[in-house]
Amino acid sequence: MVIAIDGPAAAGKGTLARRLAEQFGLAHLDTGLLYRATAVRLLLDGGDPNSELTASAAARSLSTNDLRGPELLDEQVARLASVVAVHDGVRAALLDFQRSFAASPPNGARGAVLDGRDIGSVILPDADIKIFVTASSEVRAERRYQELRARGVHSIKSLVLKKIQERDERDRHREVAPMVPVEDAFLLDTTNMDADAAFEAAYEFVMLRQTSNGRNV
Numbered sequence: 782m783v784i785a786i787d788g789p790a791a792a793g794k795g796t797l798a799r800r801l802a803e804q805f806g807l808a809h810l811d812t813g814l815l816y817r818a819t820a821v822r823l824l825l826d827g828g829d830p831n832s833e834l835t836a837s838a839a840a841r842s843l844s845t846n847d848l849r850g851p852e853l854l855d856e857q858v859a860r861l862a863s864v865v866a867v868h869d870g871v872r873a874a875l876l877d878f879q880r881s882f883a884a885s886p887p888n889g890a891r892g893a894v895l896d897g898r899d900i901g902s903v904i905l906p907d908a909d910i911k912i913f914v915t916a917s918s919e920v921r922a923e924r925r926y927q928e929l930r931a932r933g934v935h936s937i938k939s940l941v942l943k944k945i946q947e948r949d950e951r952d953r954h955r956e957v958a959p960m961v962p963v964e965d966a967f968l969l970d971t972t973n974m975d976a977d978a979a980f981e982a983a984y985e986f987v988m989l990r991q992t993s994n995g996r997n998v
Contacts, residue, residue, distance in 0.1 A: 836872030
């Protein structure tokens with residue numbers, strides 16, 4: 782079973798993906814970490830994130846060991862990740878990594894959950910389950926603000942909202958793989974949901990879809 786989960790920043794897709802993976806015994810890949818790891822590599826090497834050649838080389842050099850570390854959560858890294866993600870070469874370099882993960886999940890897992898922004902539309906268009914998680918920009922900004930505070934990172938709520946709105950604009954209107962819900966995706970609006978309610982809604986959808994396909998879960 783392969784589950785593709787997409788959506789904008791701070792909508793709750795990462796938490797949902799991890800819980801679904803644990804519930805169904807699936808491997809989990811936060812594909813956004815691939816772009817963040819590319820950004821980290823560029824920062825360490827002094828590379829230009831606006832250069833497709835340089836960014837693509839950084840993406841091709843990644844391994845699973847690069848998907849760990851607190852530096853991946855840095856806000857500067859998050860901004861640069863959105864910049865490098867627009868490059869065709871970067872996306873091509875990371876495409877095989879993501880598809881291989883889904884086709885051959887690590888540690889003998891029975892399937893995989895991948896979350897990102899174009900999993901159901903580009904990376905895994907044939908995924909068994911597709912979910913698009915969204916929420917209002919104001920609610921997502923509040924969540925991100927509280928997350929930053931919990932990590933001891935000083936932030937201003939209005940600036941957090943501005944950054945989220947700017948990233949939404951880039952992700953929705955980029956020429957390469959824009960962030961859009963595909964027709965067969967389950968649209969899950971978490972604006973008025975906590976993590977438990979979102980999980981229950983997604984869990985019921987997965988069970989219903991798998992039962993209708995005649996599969997045991």
